[in-house]
Amino acid sequence: MKNVFWCAKCFNMSTRPRIEFDAQRVCNACRWAEEKKRFDWGARQKELTVLLDRYRRHDGRYDVLVPVSGGKDGSYVAYQLKHVHGMTPLCVTIRTPLEFQLSNENLHAFVNSGYDHIHISLDCEIMRQANRIGFIEHGRPLFGWTAAILAAVIRTSVLHDIAPIFYGEDGEVEYGGSTETRNTAAFSVDYIKRIYLSGEYKSTFDQLPQSRIRQWMFPTDEELARTGVFKTHWSYFEPWDSYRNYLAAKRHCGLKEHEESNLGTFTNFAQNDSAMYALHTYLMYLKFGFGRATQDSNIEIRRGALTREQAKPLVLLYDNQPPYQFMERYLAYFQMTQEEFDTTLDRHVNRELFEKRDGRWEPLYQVE
Numbered sequence: 001m002k003n004v005f006w007c008a009k010c011f012n013m014s015t016r017p018r019i020e021f022d023a024q025r026v027c028n029a030c031r032w033a034e035e036k037k038r039f040d041w042g043a044r045q046k047e048l049t050v051l052l053d054r055y056r057r058h059d060g061r062y063d064v065l066v067p068v069s070g071g072k073d074g075s076y077v078a079y080q081l082k083h084v085h086g087m088t089p090l091c092v093t094i095r096t097p098l099e100f101q102l103s104n105e106n107l108h109a110f111v112n113s114g115y116d117h118i119h120i121s122l123d124c125e126i127m128r129q130a131n132r133i134g135f136i137e138h139g140r141p142l143f144g145w146t147a148a149i150l151a152a153v154i155r156t157s158v159l160h161d162i163a164p165i166f167y168g169e170d171g172e173v174e175y176g177g178s179t180e181t182r183n184t185a186a187f188s189v190d191y192i193k194r195i196y197l198s199g200e201y202k203s204t205f206d207q208l209p210q211s212r213i214r215q216w217m218f219p220t221d222e223e224l225a226r227t228g229v230f231k232t233h234w235s236y237f238e239p240w241d242s243y244r245n246y247l248a249a250k251r252h253c254g255l256k257e258h259e260e261s262n263l264g265t266f267t268n269f270a271q272n273d274s275a276m277y278a279l280h281t282y283l284m285y286l287k288f289g290f291g292r293a294t295q296d297s298n299i300e301i302r303r304g305a306l307t308r309e310q311a312k313p314l315v316l317l318y319d320n321q322p323p324y325q326f327m328e329r330y331l332a333y334f335q336m337t338q339e340e341f342d343t344t345l346d347r348h349v350n351r352e353l354f355e356k357r358d359g360r361w362e363p364l365y366q367v368e
């Protein structure tokens with residue numbers, strides 16, 4: 001196996017797209033986690049105050065748009081904007097495929113804790129087709145939904161003339177990846193297409209009926225300029241801590257977690273929206289060699305809740321968990337036979353990292 005290695009501090013793998021390691025083999029997410037502790041957050045808080053004052057409306061009109069799911073992060077950001085900074089947020093949710101009952105309950109609890117909210121249910125047939133193409137061609141079964149939480153949310157900002165949009169964390173900076181947006185608050189549509197949609201946006205939506213995909217299309221430069229759309233991440237302004245968000249959302253927004261840990265991991269409070277997420281992370285595992293438990297472990301290690309030694313058995317135990325329990329729902333959603341589904345999965349497996357033994361993909365590497 002060529003040049004596969006792990007971060008000396010967490011379990012980020014060298015296979016992760018866009019990640020960087022330093023000479024000590026520490027990943028850029030761990031370096032950023034250290035830097036966060038001594039970073040001049042005061043300057044960023046000032047930047048936030050200036051920004052919010054520029055957009056604040058005093059006549060009851062919405063002045064900030066917050067994408068939420070009813071989960072911990074969006075709820076935390078909405079709470080901060082409304083109750084700490086005195087803004088008038090409009091919250092927006094794009095309905096996920098294969099949503100859990102708990103996700104709906106959490107969203108209702110969030111709305112009932114005092115937020116104006118719109119729930120957008122997009123053409124479910126187009127959503128299915130976009131996710132299906134994403135699954136088949138890119139190994140990304142939530143591709144259509146990911147495009148929608150970007151494009152349709154930005155369209156909502158234009159429609160309601162609300163310039164700033166606050167997403168939660170900048171995943172590239174927080175979890176290891178591109179550092180392009182580390183020192184700038186705003187990110188562009190071009191960045192979204194290149195990084196979040198891996199350059200696969202156009203080729204995916206070119207295959208769908210053009211008259212039905214308008215909500216997945218980004219507004220034109222002219223439309224963006226007219227509203228002055230400003231897309232940013234809350235994590236730029238304040239040290240991001242998803243566990244703190246979880247506790248705050250529980251306390252203020254009625255958030256509940258799953259009773260048992262989620263499939264493929266040991267946590268029960270993150271990414272609780274959709275049964276599709278387990279397939280998304282299993283494919284991530286087959287493509288790159290790290291799964292949902294690695295992802296969660298890294299966060300826990302960086303915030304000091306687990307040591308690398310404590311996390312290792314969790315990674316070994318949980319990462320390789322195919323989401324069999326949701327199989328009937330996947331097959332019905334993608335309108336596939338089991339054979340077609342298996343062939344699709346197999347096509348995305350990194351054969352340098354895995355081999356099939358007794359019908360199951362097993363790693364050829366040992367996590368170090």
Ligand SMILES: [Zn+2]
Pocket residue numbers: 007008009010011012026027028029030031
């Ligand atoms: Zn690391």
